Amino acid sequence: MxxxxxxxxxxxxxxxxxxxxxxxxxxxxxxxxxxxxxxxxxxxxxxxxxxxxxxxxxxxxxxxxxxxxxxxxxxxxxxxxxLELGTATFDLGTLLQLLKEESNSKVKFLEARITPATKRTAGKLAITSGDRTVFIRRLIYHNEQPVLLHREHVIYDPSRPIIEAEMEVTALRGLFSGGSKSGLKRGELAIDVTVLTAEEAILLQTSVGAPAFRLEHIFCDYDDRPVSWGWFICAGEHLRFTASIGVYE
Amino acid sequence: MxxxxxxxxxxxxxxxxxxxxxxxxxxxxxxxxxxxxxxxxxxxxxxxxxxxxxxxxxxxxxxxxxxxxxxxxxxxxxxxxxLELGTATFDLGTLLQLLKEESNSKVKFLEARITPATKRTAGKLAITSGDRTVFIRRLIYHNEQPVLLHREHVIYDPSRPIIEAEMEVTALRGLFSGGSKSGLKRGELAIDVTVLTAEEAILLQTSVGAPAFRLEHIFCDYDDRPVSWGWFICAGEHLRFTASIGVYE
DNA sequence: ATTGACGACTTCCCTATATAATTGTACAAT
DNA sequence: ATTGTACAATTATATAGGGAAGTCGTCAAT
Known part of the structure; x- marks a missing residue:
């Protein structure tokens, strides 16, 4: 006292x-x-x-x-x-911390090809169905263990010089640390839950039907046009979002 | 310009x-x-x-x-x-907004009984295994549809006058809006993913094995002693966490 | 009993000014 | 080449105070 x-x-x-x-x-x-x-x-x-x-x-x-x-x-x-529940905020800190330590994490390119946009992809990227996009699949390892599966559609439009830079940024390293020359203005993120498909389970070396987080993202350029749409899949056992409310001395 | x-x-x-x-x-x-x-x-x-x-x-x-x-x-x-992914923050706003409108939501008490603490519960509440706790199960409806399943263990200790008030606060309404006389100092929250058990699927009127969020919480009093431990189960189809990064005009 | 004016108290917003701490550059001394 | 010094530019912190706006109680007038 x-x-x-x-x-x-x-x-x-x-x-x-x-x-x-x-x-x-x-x-x-x-x-x-x-x-x-x-x-x-x-x-x-x-x-x-x-x-x-x-x-x-x-x-x-x-x-x-x-x-x-x-x-x-x-x-x-x-x-x-x-004390109010509504004030609780969760962040991606834990997820990113895993990947910040370069030594323990690496990215494996599974696929990168040009493909016409499906109806759904076109809707997300605000283009017309059939337009060409770059589809990318990556597998992110931590301590020699696959942890994250990343799928992404990037608009393929040679008339936009931005594209080249996007590819850099979207190179994950840039996404996490934030390249300064990104040309990206804003992004929308969403967290869903899902269960692993057979393909996902194999890649992530766990079992089919296991619960997993799905972190979806859309990034836009300075004209507010979507540039990339994709999502990370992370098995629930590897990830947990935490928050605190109230007063901490 | x-x-x-x-x-x-x-x-x-x-x-x-x-x-x-x-x-x-x-x-x-x-x-x-x-x-x-x-x-x-x-x-x-x-x-x-x-x-x-x-x-x-x-x-x-x-x-x-x-x-x-x-x-x-x-x-x-x-x-x-x-733009940095790490700056994204998710909150429970969407979840709580559902329940703020009193008219469309109601709480159904499933169970409330006194029971000795299991090893796990004792660990979470920092008491000794076998001590008595109040176990509560609730089902929260939104638009006549079950959306949230809540399980909670509250310490039962007549020597703590706080308890009475806790029960009030833990009455959900208080949890969300924040009763002023709560006597609670801080809380820890965590989000996991899980799949619905048979019991949960029945209560939430959806299918077994469906992916779901699990929102765990621990609340402590002013002596930093845990008072309650519990979690909400919410089928994935009803909930989505969103966030934005970057600059919005 | 109700209304209205006033004053005390509070937070809110802003100005003007001063000093400290940090960084980078230019330049001289070694 | 390296080091040290002086200086300018920048953000960071702090002081002193004034006016606007909201809240609440008191007290007189109705």
């Missing part, structure tokens, strides 16, 4: 004042000193209490607010937010 | 200056005026260009930076970030 009350900004620290105050308030909330629904001290009070300027306190409140820890209501005060 | 160059802060607008500038810069980036890797105008230049104070520009840069659109490097400048 007294520890929390005695906590103060250390002016000699390399840690900026605002960061220290974020830490202090977060810890106080985590310790239960302020519970969900409680009113935090007003900004003026925090200024006096910690000897910082209003702008600094505002900055701290803003940070806590878009961390989702508190919510500030004009004219009323700043309140501690309760 | 000229449109982008002529764009200015409207002082009479209700939209704050910082928000307007975020919008302006975002649109310029989305339009390809600044490409990945490019250097943005310096903060001083932006001040002159748009007639705002340095603090306001700093706020704008900060917002863009933690949106992942740009990255500011001290002493060098602010750069436009390339």
């Amino acid at each position: 007294t520890d929390d009350l005695l906590s103060a900004i250390d002016r000699d620290s390399y840690e900026p004042a605002y960061a220290q105050l974020v830490r202090i308030l977060t810890r106080q909330i985590a310790a239960g000193l302020f519970r969900p629904g409680d009113l935090l001290p007003s900004e003026a009070q925090l200024c006096d209490r910690y000897g910082v300027s209003p702008m600094t306190v505002r900055r701290v409140i803003n940070i806590l607010a878009d961390q989702g820890v508190v919510i500030a209501k004009q004219g009323r005060g700043t309140f501690v937010k309760p | 000229t449109d982008d160059l002529l764009s200015a802060i409207d002082r009479d607008s209700y939209e704050p200056a910082y928000a307007q500038l975020v919008r302006i810069l975002t649109r310029q980036i989305a339009a390809g005026l600044f490409r990945p890797g490019d250097l943005l105008p310096s903060e001083a230049q932006l001040c002159d260009r748009y007639g705002v104070s340095p603090m306001t520009v700093r706020r704008v840069i900060n917002i863009l930076a933690d949106q992942g659109v740009v990255i500011a490097k001290q002493g060098r400048g602010t750069f436009v970030k390339p």
